[in-house]
Amino acid sequence: MTAPALEVLRTRLDARTAAFLEACVRCNLCAESCHVYLADGESASTPAAKVQQVARLYRRYHTWSGRVLPWLTGARELDEADLDALKDAAFGRCTMCGRCTLNCAVGLDPTAVMGLARAMLVAAGKVPEGITANVTAALETGNSMRIPADEVRETIAWLEADLRESTGDATITLPLDQPGKRVLYALNPREIKFFPLSIQAAGLIFHAARESWTLTSADFDITNYAYFACDRATAGKISARVLERAHSLGVETLVVAECGHGYRSLRWEAPEYLQRTYPFEILSFVELLERYVAGGRITLNATRNRDRVTLHDPCNLVRNGGVIEPQRTVLRRAAWDFVEMTPNREHNYCCGGGGGMLAASEYAARRVATGKLKAEQIRRTGAKVVVTPCHNCMDQLLELSKRYELGVEIRTLAEVVADALVVPNHNH
């Protein structure tokens, strides 16, 4: 399967990635910026080592010195064993978190190189099955968890009834498929299946803010596993569904629920995949919450969240998405005792579950082991609650909390905000 991989190397190798491959001086100063290397200490886990797996192929097939003098530059031909090693590096030892990029002495982006590796592995059929299964599900059914529209409608109806009952406010609605609203709130399917409380929390917040909003029963899925596979064509098709849905509903703003890669893939990558702009704004729910708080559209009472809270920064939302301060502004208003973990913001460590790692069961043990760094970060804060505006990170943090006995509750930002919300009862 080397030929298709080499064809991808040939066709997808743009000047940007080539410049990165040329710029790497193999200084290895990036090593300690990688949570995988910090966890296992293996030479193969340093970002430089991962980059070199692709760089050697680049030199062999795309530089004349690599063709003529391969021994000089370490250029080598691609064989099946290399593909397996490349899979281990690109999918098994890298979460594409980009911390190495931030710390690279010469400014290269190892995640761009790993993206190229992943695209080559897609062509070679060497993608973790879990990622492929999610991509297939999204293409076949419109969402990665194969949830039919009827089930979405039933779940939302049930959540709405439950919300009305628990708040005693019969005016609360979870509107579905309503055109002409200002906001489309697009979901991670895990919320529908496993974390419905985050949908209720969002509904309560929208209600308090008197927002004109809607959910959608089809094309609601903000996740994009083809983005993890770095298969741009397929990732574009998947992202296009949500974007077209927002377009057809005529909304002013597409609000992406708390999901790091969902936000990044829709906000930053999809317009490039699809080579077009859209006539609506794309916001993370985190950003919208900040606007509500700043604009006085919602009132929060921090005394309702008295336990110490810390914040985990999802790499795709923060380091690669630029949403850095809004979640902090909101948390300071919603929680009585908010403390930062160290390091934080764009310097934060990946939880270990990014880059599709949670879907790649073959790397599960390694994923939990690399999460130890994050677990220790959390433990040092003394927090009882860890807030993360990302359902992917949430899954990993839940597992880390059990494995490393952190005894913390993992919550979305919306859930914490909903608890602090001073809800106006529109019945009165």
Added chain:
Amino acid sequence: MRLPALLLLAALATAAFSLARARAAIGSTRAPLFAPARGREAAGVRHAFTTAFLPWAKESASGHLATYLAGIVYHAGVFAMLARLILTLPPVRLPWIVDRALAALFVLALACGLGLLAKRLINADLRAVSVPDDAIANLLVDLSLAAGCAAALAPGAVPSFQLAGAVLLLYAPLGKLRHMLFLVTSRTLWGQYYGRRGVRG
């Protein structure tokens, strides 16, 4: 014109040609972006070439301060050496104090270069990513620094300096020395990325 000077001219032409080709290749593929920017690319690029170089701006620098400082001195010496090399062609005579200062810088840079090479040979993680080009490029630069030092102290050593410099420049398009050009590109891209997304700058 003597043979070393001719060789040096040829090497400069080769290096300039390679750089121009690489630059053109990079410049030709700057695709327009569609996602609306959150921050300013220009601010990110400015940061990439200024404050991002400060040792506390990067964990990779602050955590490896000796290597970082060695790298700074090494590259300062290399740029000064290349400038001095070009000045041997007209030739230009520099005030003796400037030549003494350059000689001192070249010696320091040479020590740093050898130190970085030693680190590469000793550190297992570095060895794992190293190729022969790393050592050859380092030694050729070190040789030029040593010859540059000699030429700065004794004008009779200028032909040796020119010869060493010519070999270095002829070798440059073959391997890692190309990073001289691509570093500018990659740092620009780095700054554009973080500037555009509002993360830095």
